[in-house]
Ligand SMILES: Nc1ncnc2c1ncn2[C@@H]1O[C@H](COP(=O)(O)OP(=O)(O)OP(=O)(O)O)[C@@H](O)[C@H]1O
C-alpha cells in the first residue's frame with residue numbers, strides 16, 4: 001500500500017513540483033491550495049504525512065500543523081519555509097512539527113526526510129500497538145507477559161490464590177518471584193489483611209528466629225521489650241518467606257511446626273500463640289538438590305511446596321520482551337519527563353539476542369538507562385548499556401573502552417551470573433564477595449530491607 005502525503009502550499013508551482021517528486025519516490029501525493037482545504041482533506045482520514053507551507057491565506061500552516069498534531073499525535077508534519085522565516089519553522093517544531101525544509105526545496109533532502117519521517121511513524125505505530133496489547137495482557141496489574149509459559153504461571157496463580165495452600169515460587173534471580181507473591185496475596189480473600197515479607201537470607205539464625213516468632217522481654221541480651229514476630233503481624237494475612245533455601249536446620253524445624261500445628265511460642269516465652277497465616281515462599285536454589293545433600297528438610301519442603309509456581313528465566317520466553325519493553329519505556333519516560341516514541345530495529349534485535357542472566361530485573365534496568373541516555377524520541381542501539389553492545393565471547397568478559405567503573409562492575413557481575421547460570425551463591429564465590437553484597441549490587445537495596 002502506498003503512503004499518502006498531503007502537500008499544502010498556495011503556490012501552484014511549488015506544490016505541484018513537490019507532488020511530482022513524491023510520486024516519483026513511490027508515494028501518493030495529494031495537493032491542497034489553502035490551509036482550510038488541507039484540513040478538510042486531512043479530516044477525511046488515511047493521510048500518513050503532511051507537508052505544509054507556513055504562510056497561506058485563511059488557515060495558516062502553523063494552525064494547520066497544530067490541529068493535526070492535536071488530532072493525530074505522532075503523525076509527521078513537515079514545514080516549508082522561506083529563508084527569512086526559519087525562526088518560525090523552529091517555533092513550529094517546538095509545537096510538534098516533525099522537521100522543516102527551506103525553499104527552494106532540495107528534492108533529495110525532501111526524499112530523505114520523508115523516508116525518515118515515515119519510518120519513524122511506523123515505529124510510533126508499532127509502539128502504540130504494543131501499548132494497546134499491553135492493556136490486554138496485564139492480568140495482575142503489575143505482571144506482564146504473554147508467552148505460553150507465563151500464561152501458565154498466571155493461570156496457576158489465579159487458581160491457587162483463592163485457596164489457603166502453601167505456595168513455593170521457584171526461579172532464577174530477577175524473574176519476578178516477588179511479584180508473583182504480591183499477585184497471590186492480592187487475588188486471595190486475604191487481600192485486605194497484611195502481606196508480611198521476610199528476607200530469610202539477610203538475618204543470622206537467632207535474629208531470624210526472633211524476627212519470625214517474636215520474643216519476650218529479657219529473652220536475650222538486648223531484648224528490652226516484648227516484640228511481636230512476623231507470624232503474629234501476618235495473622236489473617238500472608239507471610240512471604242523469601243530465599244527460603246537459606247534458612248538453617250533449627251529454624252526449619254520451628255517453621256515445620258507452625259506449618260503443621262498452626263501455633264508457636266515467642267523466643268523466651270511460654271504462651272502458645274495460634275496463628276492463621278498463608279505461607280508463600282520463594283527460592284532460586286534447587287531445593288531438591290539441597291534435600292539430597294541434607295541441607296533442607298524434606299518434610300518442610302512438602303509442606304511449603306503444596307503448589308509450585310516456577311517462573312521461567314527470560315531467555316526461555318523471549319516473546320515477552322516486546323511487551324515488557326513497551327511497559328518499561330512508558331514507565332521510565334514518564335518518570336524522567338521524556339517523550340519516547342519507540343525503539344528502533346537494531347536495538348530491538350540486540351535485546352532479543354542477549355541472554356539476560358539478570359532476567360526481567362536486568363531488562364528493566366537496561367530500559368531505564370536507555371531512556372535516560374536517549375538523545376532522541378527513538379531508542380537506538382547506541383543508547384543501550386555497553387553489556388548489550390559488546391556481545392561477550394565464551395569464557396571472557398568484554399568491556400568497551402569508555403565504560404565507567406560503575407558500569408564495568410555491572411558487566412562483570414552480570415556476565416559472571418550468566419556464566420553461573422543465574423546461581424547467586426556460585427557467583428558470589430567467584431567474585432569473592434558475600435551473598436549480601438551481591439544481592440545489594442544486583443537489586444540496589446539491602447537484603448532484608450523493607451520495601
Ligand atoms: N512479569 C513482569 N512484569 C513486569 N515487571 C516484572 C516482571 N517480572 C519481574 N519484573 C520486575 O523485575 C524486577 C525483579 O522482580 P522480582 O524482585 O520479583 O524478582 P525475584 O525473582 O524476586 O528476584 P530475586 O530472586 O533476585 O529476589 C522488579 O522490578 C519487577 O517489578
Ligand SMILES: [Mg+2]
Pocket residue numbers: 177178242
Ligand atoms: Mg525476590
